[in-house]
Amino acid sequence: MKRMELTLEQYRSKLRGCWMGKNIGGTLGAPFEAKRGLLNVHFYTQELHGEPWPNDDLDLQLVWLNAVEKYGRAVDANILGEYWLSFITPHWGEYGAGKNNMRQGIVPPLSGYVNNAFRDSNGAYIRSEIWACLAPGRPEIAVQYAYEDAIVDHSGEGVYGEIFFAALQSAAFAESDMDKLIEIGLSYIPKDCDVAGAVHCALKAYREGLTWEEARIRLMHEFPSSFGILSMNKEDIPDNVPVGPMGYDAPANVGITIIGWVYGEGDFGESICIATNCGEDTDCTAATIGSIMGIIGGIESIPERWSDPIGDAIKTLCINLGDPGTRIPATVTELTDRIVKLTPSFLGSSICDVFVEKGYSIAMQEGEALKCRQVRVNAFRETSFLERLAQGPFVVPFDFTIFQAEIDYGREPYIQASTPYKIRLRVENRIYFQQWIHVNWYVPPGWRVEEGKKTAFSLEQYHCNIGSKELEFTIVPSEELLDSRYDLVIELTSQGRPTKGLIPLTLIHTPFPAPKGVMSI
Incomplete structure (x- = not known):
């Protein structure tokens, strides 16, 4: 180059x-x-x-x-x-x-x-x-x-x-x-x-x-x-x-x-x-x-x-x-x-x-190297900056040194009482060691996470591969929402390591459906 x-x-x-x-x-x-x-x-x-x-x-x-x-x-x-x-x-x-x-x-x-x-x-x-x-x-x-x-x-x-x-x-x-x-x-x-x-x-x-x-x-x-x-x-x-x-x-x-x-x-x-x-x-x-x-x-x-x-x-x-x-x-x-x-x-x-x-x-x-190009991640995958742009406005990243997390809201953060709201959690290994990641949710009283508030998964890491895991959660607010804003937290812990990754989620209560064209792209 x-x-x-x-x-x-x-x-x-x-x-x-x-x-x-x-x-x-x-x-x-x-x-x-x-x-x-x-x-x-x-x-x-x-x-x-x-x-x-x-x-x-x-x-x-x-x-x-x-x-x-x-x-x-x-x-x-x-x-x-x-x-x-x-x-x-x-x-x-x-x-x-x-x-x-x-x-x-x-x-x-x-x-x-x-x-x-x-x-x-x-x-x-x-x-x-x-x-x-x-x-x-x-x-x-x-x-x-x-x-x-x-x-x-x-x-x-x-x-x-x-x-x-x-x-x-x-x-x-x-x-x-x-x-x-x-x-x-x-x-x-x-x-x-x-x-x-x-x-x-x-x-x-x-x-x-x-x-x-x-x-x-x-x-x-x-x-x-x-x-x-x-x-x-x-x-x-x-x-x-x-x-x-x-x-x-x-x-x-x-x-x-x-x-x-x-x-x-x-x-x-x-x-x-x-x-x-x-x-x-x-x-x-x-x-x-x-x-x-x-x-x-x-x-x-x-x-x-x-x-x-x-x-x-x-x-x-x-x-x-x-x-x-x-x-x-x-x-x-x-x-x-x-x-x-x-x-x-x-x-x-x-x-x-x-x-x-x-x-x-x-x-x-100089030359062609100045242009956007594919970058080698490992023997099986290449990526480029354009992939990051393609994620859109609803994917929020968090960097915790030994792992990186992304929350995909999928749409604007508006909620209604008892109406399920789905999010995706993606965690990627940032070190060349396998890890067990424990997930713990903190939600307001009366709310539930249908897949369970506590779970664990393994992040692989072998032969220079980047281990990652994607989970989908359905959040169900309580039957009565009295506040305009609700703060939830996902806690990610790597077993045997001091790192705790705290991921805040802010959801906004809208008692009526948002106008057409507002809820999503």
């Missing part, structure tokens, strides 16, 4: 290019966010006084930086969820839905799906850069963390958008060809998803010789969005493109990002202006292009015409700065320096060599 080396000097330049490009694009597009129609923007339209505009696209990633500085490679959706509740202030759209679910005890990935009309919107793909920057030239790593990030407040297309850009941006540290980078990004998401369809739509329009204005019209007809009407009066909404379902915005806006990039034909300013002039989520589309081009060319490639008016500062919009617990970078330089210091411990010594002259070097993948 081919690898190439990224020097510290190259890495620092690409990091600064990423975040400066992000700041520039976000500042350019911010005044036109959530507006529909063709715009005529060629440069900043606001008075900047040497500083950028604040933007949630960058804000949230500064909080994630703090989480990784504390928890390193162990950071996951649950940790990021706690950071959401502690340090992210907005309650709009998918942000508010995810936070509201977690306050009720509904954990990721359920938190990104349940009662979330904006689960397919743009709030996840705008924060892909931090994972790409921490895993340069290693998209197989970047997508793992982008997934953990996205499922807190998104599902489906909203998750695919962040995965696509995290893979692409990570690969951009090692590859500069636009077509190859798009192909790499697409390899990590389902071929038949709408994010992939929107990307292909933009590319096809360009290859057929359509103008970018015509490409936008085609895209908005094939993948209708509603984001561009959010800040407009009804009578001012153009009628030349359809209005899509509320919250179904990621495909169209990912497509607009690709339109800006390909039609800009390598020109930084032209690319971010075309994306902005397409309307919709303008700060997000332009900022994402800016970060991609900044990674590819490094800080040296960004014209001073664009960087000088905003300087090096970072301005925040939606971070809780009043409570202790985070240190927010004040400049692009500080952000870059902190990532540079963090990366060796995050990637580990097998990827990052700290014993070289002039700092450290990072071993990156």
Whole structure:
């Protein structure tokens, strides 16, 4: 498998290019966010006084930086969820839905799906850069963390958008060809998803010789969005493109990002202006292009015409700065320096060599190795990241070091009195020893588990095989439910070992059947 080396000097330049490009694009597009129609923007339209505009696209990633500085490679959706509740202030759209679910005890990935009309919107793909920057030239790593990030407040297309850009941006540290980078990004998401369809739509329009204005019209007809009407009066909404379902915005806006990039034909300013002039989520589309081009060319490639008016500062919009617990970078330089210091411990010594002259070097993948691929588990099984995506929003993982567990809710966590609710428990061995696993349920008074509250099973482990076991349980609530929320616990114990795995299940009482289309995908 081919690898190439990224020097510290190259890495620092690409990091600064990423975040400066992000700041520039976000500042350019911010005044036109959530507006529909063709715009005529060629440069900043606001008075900047040497500083950028604040933007949630960058804000949230500064909080994630703090989480990784504390928890390193162990950071996951649950940790990021706690950071959401502690340090992210907005309650709009998918942000508010995810936070509201977690306050009720509904954990990721359920938190990104349940009662979330904006689960397919743009709030996840705008924060892909931090994972790409921490895993340069290693998209197989970047997508793992982008997934953990996205499922807190998104599902489906909203998750695919962040995965696509995290893979692409990570690969951009090692590859500069636009077509190859798009192909790499697409390899990590389902071929038949709408994010992939929107990307292909933009590319096809360009290859057929359509103008970018015509490409936008085609895209908005094939993948209708509603984001561009959010800040407009009804009578001012153009009628030349359809209005899509509320919250179904990621495909169209990912497509607009690709339109800006390909039609800009390598020109930084032209690319971010075309994306902005397409309307919709303008700060997000332009900022994402800016970060991609900044990674590819490094800080040296960004014209001073664009960087000088905003300087090096970072301005925040939606971070809780009043409570202790985070240190927010004040400049692009500080952000870059902190990532540079963090990366060796995050990637580990097998990827990052700290014993070289002039700092450290990072071993990156190259060529076909940058794409999503099958990974050998053992002599009988291979897997890929796409299998993880295919699990959907109802499978909740738990890692207990010597074994890993997954709870498959099968549907949203709504219950009714005396009505059976089925869940699946899957346990996988994480060590090369056989284990006996004892299962013990803790349920509210009057509830029952039909298969029995106590059981045991053997986890095999032989000739490097990964032993696993799947059980199905039927939970029957009591005849009278007086509370709105019920907490159950599954206790997993490995015989002869100190590990006890406690798995919480939160179920929500709904006295009436949920509306059609809500209970399941």
